[in-house]
Amino acid sequence: MARTIAPPELWGVGQFRVGAGSVTWELSQAEIMRDAQSATGVLSAIGLAPGGRVLVTSLLSEAPHVWPLTLGVLMNGAQLSSADATPFDAYRTAMFLRTLRYDMALGVSDAVVDGLEQMGVDLATAFADVAVIVARGVAYDRLESAGLRPTRMLLLGPATAIARAPGGPAEVDPELWALDTVDGQVVVTSLTERRQAFARQPTGVAGTVDGSRVILARGSS
Amino acid sequence: MSDQNSAREISRESDLGDDRFFDPDIETASRSALAALHEEKLLELVPYAYERSPFYRKHWSEAGVHPRDILTVDDFRERIPFMDKDAIRAFRDAHGDPYGGLLCIPESELTAINSTSGTTGDPTLVPERWAAGGSGPALARDFWELGVRPGDHVAIPMFTFRGPIYNFPHVLGAVPLIFDHSPAELPRICELVRRYRPTSWYTMSGPFLLALAELEQSTDVDLRDVFSSFSSIVFAGEPLGVRAKANAERWGMPLFHHSAAGDVGAAFECREHDGLHVWEDVGFYECIEPDATGPGDATPVADGAVGELVATSLGSDVFPLIRYRSDDLDRFTRQRCACGRTHARLWTLGRKGDEVIVDGRSVLPVDVWGAVEALDETAAGLFQIIRTQRQVDVLRLRVGYAGAPSDLGALAGLIADSVEAGVGVRPQVELVANAELLKLGPPHKIPRVAKR
Numbered sequence: 001m002a003r004t005i006a007p008p009e010l011w012g013v014g015q016f017r018v019g020a021g022s023v024t025w026e027l028s029q030a031e032i033m034r035d036a037q038s039a040t041g042v043l044s045a046i047g048l049a050p051g052g053r054v055l056v057t058s059l060l061s062e063a064p065h066v067w068p069l070t071l072g073v074l075m076n077g078a079q080l081s082s083a084d085a086t087p088f089d090a091y092r093t094a095m096f097l098r099t100l101r102y103d104m105a106l107g108v109s110d111a112v113v114d115g116l117e118q119m120g121v122d123l124a125t126a127f128a129d130v131a132v133i134v135a136r137g138v139a140y141d142r143l144e145s146a147g148l149r150p151t152r153m154l155l156l157g158p159a160t161a162i163a164r165a166p167g168g169p170a171e172v173d174p175e176l177w178a179l180d181t182v183d184g185q186v187v188v189t190s191l192t193e194r195r196q197a198f199a200r201q202p203t204g205v206a207g208t209v210d211g212s213r214v215i216l217a218r219g220s221s
Numbered sequence: 222m223s224d225q226n227s228a229r230e231i232s233r234e235s236d237l238g239d240d241r242f243f244d245p246d247i248e249t250a251s252r253s254a255l256a257a258l259h260e261e262k263l264l265e266l267v268p269y270a271y272e273r274s275p276f277y278r279k280h281w282s283e284a285g286v287h288p289r290d291i292l293t294v295d296d297f298r299e300r301i302p303f304m305d306k307d308a309i310r311a312f313r314d315a316h317g318d319p320y321g322g323l324l325c326i327p328e329s330e331l332t333a334i335n336s337t338s339g340t341t342g343d344p345t346l347v348p349e350r351w352a353a354g355g356s357g358p359a360l361a362r363d364f365w366e367l368g369v370r371p372g373d374h375v376a377i378p379m380f381t382f383r384g385p386i387y388n389f390p391h392v393l394g395a396v397p398l399i400f401d402h403s404p405a406e407l408p409r410i411c412e413l414v415r416r417y418r419p420t421s422w423y424t425m426s427g428p429f430l431l432a433l434a435e436l437e438q439s440t441d442v443d444l445r446d447v448f449s450s451f452s453s454i455v456f457a458g459e460p461l462g463v464r465a466k467a468n469a470e471r472w473g474m475p476l477f478h479h480s481a482a483g484d485v486g487a488a489f490e491c492r493e494h495d496g497l498h499v500w501e502d503v504g505f506y507e508c509i510e511p512d513a514t515g516p517g518d519a520t521p522v523a524d525g526a527v528g529e530l531v532a533t534s535l536g537s538d539v540f541p542l543i544r545y546r547s548d549d550l551d552r553f554t555r556q557r558c559a560c561g562r563t564h565a566r567l568w569t570l571g572r573k574g575d576e577v578i579v580d581g582r583s584v585l586p587v588d589v590w591g592a593v594e595a596l597d598e599t600a601a602g603l604f605q606i607i608r609t610q611r612q613v614d615v616l617r618l619r620v621g622y623a624g625a626p627s628d629l630g631a632l633a634g635l636i637a638d639s640v641e642a643g644v645g646v647r648p649q650v651e652l653v654a655n656a657e658l659l660k661l662g663p664p665h666k667i668p669r670v671a672k673r
């Protein structure tokens with residue numbers, strides 16, 4: 001018989017970025033599950049339905065943000081594919097988009113768009129049949145310039161903010177996070193029990209807040 | 222710190238008992254028990270795949286084989302035709318089936334659709350239906366042997382494209398430290414390793430070792446201290462060159478080799494360092510004459526000899542590979558290992574598709590490696606064999622150099638001398654900067670052959 005060992009209380013140690021730096025981040029299994037429940041609701045609200053299919057582009061170091069979203073995809077009864085959010089691995093993103101039907105692309109970043117453009121892939125054509133394109137950073141603006149209607153996503157320090165509709169401001173789950181600003185920068189406070197509690201944690205994101213919504217400063221992404 | 226460091230001092234004596242195995246029943250099963258398991262699973266798999274997979278129905282019918290003909294493992298070996306990645310791609314393109322005709326369950330039942338690495342060409346889809354536990358159990362056996370125990374941390378600099386493999390330490394009660402497999406992450410990795418003192422690392426690569434050497438030169442980081450807590454550092458993919466090996470030894474890295482096993486499972490070294498174990502309840506592995514054209518002339522090589530690995534998945538009812546020619550040249554044995562495990566072991570030599578024959582002499586990247594690394598300017602071991610076809614008149618190499626050598630012509634001559642002395646064939650050498658070659662690959666390796 002194989003050994004059966006209880007999983008550790010600690011899910012993992014990752015990081016979140018603040019500007020050019022990063023903060024080490026310990027997460028418990030319990031908070032990952034709570035974040036996954038929240039992600040399930042958000043993904044459903046922006047149009048993911050049972051039988052859907054999602055292409056997730058991320059870096060492994062983003063797993064603390066992305067694993068709850070991944071579980072959210074599965075809890076919505078949808079399928080998922082994964083590609084690295086690097087210029088090199090954009091060939092994989094291009095292959096998936098060419099080969100299979102996707103209802104959602106989740107986490108499209110500058111690196112992915114860079115890689116696709118280096119390959120000579122036309123963004124409007126590649127994403128034409130993807131109903132919901134959740135994009136972050138300058139990738140959002142580049143997809144919009146290509147005539148697409150992306151949905152804004154922000155990795156906001158330890159929080160994840162996703163707009164509820166294309167063109168709208170990114171939002172955090174108000175049950176999980178409170179937002180404020182300090183010197184023009186968004187800060188986040190955790191509202192639920194976490195291994196690492198956050199009180200007015202700087203995010204490096206310039207903007208103002210409107211409840212749980214982030215209004216990005218001009219020129220900020 | 223002392224209790225953390227003691228984790229790596231697992232004494233061999235204390236490990237040779239039951240504590241050495243994560244799943245003792247299967248890991249030390251007798252060969253006859255494994256043979257019985259193979260018979261049961263293969264005879265179940267053949268009709269299952271024939272009924273559900275258009276690829277196998279077509280492929281086997283063309284070979285004149287029907288499941289009713291397959292009543293024993295010998296029938297399986299003698300009748301079931303081989304297949305390979307090109308056959309899957311050809312079916313995919315001819316029939317517009319993204320799964321190459323191999324999917325055996327309704328598409329709607331899939332959890333995830335991931336893909337092969339694709340570094341050798343276009344990636345192919347890997348459809349999956351996740352069960353509770355995922356890929357954890359098989360990996361857990363390997364990492365238990367490599368010293369991971371409940372409460373440990375495991376450093377995981379990896380990729381996302383094969384799915385959430387990084388969660389596997391949970392099965393062992395251990396906690397993953399999650400990083401990108403990018404040399405840019407190394408300063409942060411070193412910092413967190415010193416804070417959490419992980420006992421295992423999955424995975425280390427050639428470019429990472431190169432970047433560590435550069436980090437050591439440009440900062441005051443003490444890499445012996447960084448690697449002091451590890452009982453295992455799993456090195457994937459390419460052969461480890463002499464310089465990289467010397468550095469790893471100097472830093473006190475307990476390196477263990479790891480490789481894919483025919484896209485069906487994984488192979489890991491155990492602490493005996495005597496070959497890489499495959500799990501034979503996960504895959505049915507054969508090692509055949511590399512020139513074989515079909516089951517008719519596919520003589521199994523003698524135990525311990527070199528051949529091409531052929532793999533059949535025993536654990537997949539979703540997307541089973543059956544008699545899949547891996548293109549991997551391995552030495553292969555079913556002799557019991559000194560660790561007590563009874564499952565087969567292999568030693569990877571290279572890819573059949575990377576081999577060139579120069580003047581009747583076989584040359585693989587592994588043969589050239591040491592000769593390239595022996596010179597200071599090319600110590601990084603970054604090179605490609607230019608392989609326009611398998612049989613070539615001249616061995617052509619593209620070799621990467623560091624810095625700005627004053628006389629490239631002279632350097633090319635020295636490399637040619639070194640390769641000629643080591644391989645017995647004098648190459649033509651084209652020199653390019655290391656950075657140019659590194660651009661060609663993902664962060665963990667570069668293609669070792671190029672068409673031009």
Ligand SMILES: [Zn+2]
Binds near residue numbers: 492560561562
């Ligand atoms: Zn062994």
